[in-house]
Amino acid sequence: MQHLEEETTDERIALRVQAGDQEAFGILVQRYGQKILRYARKFLFGYQDAEDMAQEVFIKAFVNIRSFDATRKFSSWLYRIAHNEFVDAIKRKKREPIPFFDPDELFPHPVSQSDPGREAEAVATRASLEAHLDALDPKYREPLVLYYFEELDYGEISEVLRIPVSTVGVRLKRGREALAKRAGALDPAKT
Amino acid sequence: MDETIETGQLMATVADAIKERKLQPLPRWHFALRGALIGTGVVLLALALVFVASLIVFLAHLNGAWFAPSFGYAGLRTLVFSLPWMLVLLALLFTVLLEALVKRYAFAYRQPLFYSAVGIVVIAAVGGYAVSVTPLHPSMYIAGRDHQSLVAERFYAAFAAHDLDDVHPGVIIDLNDGGFTLRDRQDETLSIIVTPDTRFPYGTALAPDDVVVVFGDRQGDTVAAQGVRRIEDVTLRHRGRPGSMRTRDMHRGRPGTIIQ
Numbered sequence: 108m109q110h111l112e113e114e115t116t117d118e119r120i121a122l123r124v125q126a127g128d129q130e131a132f133g134i135l136v137q138r139y140g141q142k143i144l145r146y147a148r149k150f151l152f153g154y155q156d157a158e159d160m161a162q163e164v165f166i167k168a169f170v171n172i173r174s175f176d177a178t179r180k181f182s183s184w185l186y187r188i189a190h191n192e193f194v195d196a197i198k199r200k201k202r203e204p205i206p207f208f209d210p211d212e213l214f215p216h217p218v219s220q221s222d223p224g225r226e227a228e229a230v231a232t233r234a235s236l237e238a239h240l241d242a243l244d245p246k247y248r249e250p251l252v253l254y255y256f257e258e259l260d261y262g263e264i265s266e267v268l269r270i271p272v273s274t275v276g277v278r279l280k281r282g283r284e285a286l287a288k289r290a291g292a293l294d295p296a297k298t
Numbered sequence: 299m300d301e302t303i304e305t306g307q308l309m310a311t312v313a314d315a316i317k318e319r320k321l322q323p324l325p326r327w328h329f330a331l332r333g334a335l336i337g338t339g340v341v342l343l344a345l346a347l348v349f350v351a352s353l354i355v356f357l358a359h360l361n362g363a364w365f366a367p368s369f370g371y372a373g374l375r376t377l378v379f380s381l382p383w384m385l386v387l388l389a390l391l392f393t394v395l396l397e398a399l400v401k402r403y404a405f406a407y408r409q410p411l412f413y414s415a416v417g418i419v420v421i422a423a424v425g426g427y428a429v430s431v432t433p434l435h436p437s438m439y440i441a442g443r444d445h446q447s448l449v450a451e452r453f454y455a456a457f458a459a460h461d462l463d464d465v466h467p468g469v470i471i472d473l474n475d476g477g478f479t480l481r482d483r484q485d486e487t488l489s490i491i492v493t494p495d496t497r498f499p500y501g502t503a504l505a506p507d508d509v510v511v512v513f514g515d516r517q518g519d520t521v522a523a524q525g526v527r528r529i530e531d532v533t534l535r536h537r538g539r540p541g542s543m544r545t546r547d548m549h550r551g552r553p554g555t556i557i558q
Binding site for chain 2 (some may be wrong): 136140144165216266269270
C-alpha cells in the first residue's frame with residue numbers, strides 16, 4: 108500500500124478500485140481529501156456543511172468508479188462529481204440563483220493565451236477572493252476557486268464545469284472584475 | 299484543524315459510510331446501458347427532428363406555399379403565414395432536447411452552444427429537405443388519400459394544411475386566349491386569367507397536363523394570376539383520373555405552348 112501511495116498515478120489506482128481493490132480507494136481519498144474540502148469550503152462559502160458534502164463526493168466517486176475512463180484525468184472526473192454535488196446543494200438551499208442557461212456559453216469569445224505578471228496578480232487575487240467570497244455569484248465564484256485555489260487550468264475547468272474554454276475565460280475575467288469592484292467599494296483608497 | 303488529522307477523519311467517515319451502507323461500485327454494464335440509452339435517445343430525436351422538418355417542407359409543397367416566394371415579397375409573406383407553426387414549435391422543442399442530450403458529449407460542451415445549435419439546425423434543414431424530396435411523404439400521402447392506408451390517411455389529414463386563398467397548385471387542363479384552366483387538388487376547376495403583369499419566374503412555356511402553382515387571389519372560380527410557375531408534384535400527377543390521360547393524349551406532340 109505504501110508503494111502504491113507514493114508511486115502510482117491516480118488513474119492506475121482508480122483502475123485497481125475498478126478491478127475490486129476497494130482498499131486502494133483510501134489512497135484517492137487521502138490524495139484529494141484536502142482539495143475537495145477546500146473546494147467545498149470556498150465554493151459553498153457560508154453553507155457550513157462542507158465536510159458532509161466532501162464525504163458525499165467520495166462516496167459517489169466510489170459507487171461510480173467504473174464509469175471513470177482511465178485514459179482521462181482522474182482529478183477532472185472527481186472535481187466534476189464535486190461540482191454536481193455542490194451545485195445540487197446550492198439548488199436545494201435556494202439561497203443563491205443557479206441559472207439554467209448562461210448566455211456566455213452561446214457564442215465564442217477570444218481567450219487570452221498569455222497573461223504577463225500572472226503570478227504576482229494571482230497572489231493578490233487569491234487574497235481578495237478569500238476576503239470577498241460572499242460578494243460573488245456562484246457562477247463566477249466557482250471558476251475563480253478552481254483556478255486560484257485548486258490551480259486547475261482553463262481546459263480542466265472547462266471539463267469540470269462542462270463549458271467552453273472561452274466561457275471559462277469570460278467568467279474568470281468577470282469574476283475578477285466583480286472582486287475588484289467589491290474591494291474598491293470597501294476600500295475607497297483603492298479606487 | 300491539522301490537515302493530516304482532517305484528511306484522516308474524512309477517510310474514516312467515508313470508509314464507515316461505505317461499510318454501513320454496504321456500498322459497492324456499480325457494475326460497468328450499468329454505465330454502458332446508460333450511455334447506450336443516451337446515444338439511442340440522440341439518434342431517435344435526430345430522426346424525429348428530420349422527419350418533422352421534412353413534413354413541414356412537404357406540407358409547404360402540398361399547399362404550394364413553398365413556391366410562393368418566387369413571386370416576390372407577397373409570396374414570401376404567404377409562405378411565412380402558412381407554415382404549420384405547431385410543427386415548427388415541435389421541431390424547436392426537439393432541437394432543444396437534442397441540444398441538451400448532445401451537451402453531455404465532450405465534442406459539444408467544449409464548443410460554444412452556437413456551434414452545436416447551428417449543427418443541429420443544419421442537420422434538420424438538410425436532412426428534412428433531403429427526406430422531403432424522397433418518395434416517403436408523397437407515397438404515404440397518396441396511400442392515405444386513396445384510402446389504402448388508414449394510418450397515413452389519419453396522419454396527413456391531421457397535419458395537411460388548409461388550402462390557401464392566394465396559392466393554387468394544380469394541373470393545367472387546357473389553354474385559352476386569356477390564360478388556362480386549372481384542376482386543383484380538390485378536383486375543382488379554376489379559370490386562370492393571365493395578364494401582362496403576371497410573373498413567370500421560370501418561363502412562360504406551359505402546356506396542358508403541366509403541374510403548376512398559380513399565385514393570385516381567387517374570386518369564385520376565377521383567379522387573376524399574379525404569378526405562375528411549373529412545379530414537380532407527384533401527388534397531383536397521380537390522381538388516377540382518366541380525364542388527365544385524355545388531355546395528355548389530346549395535346550401529345552405539343553411540348554410547350556407559349557402563353558401570351
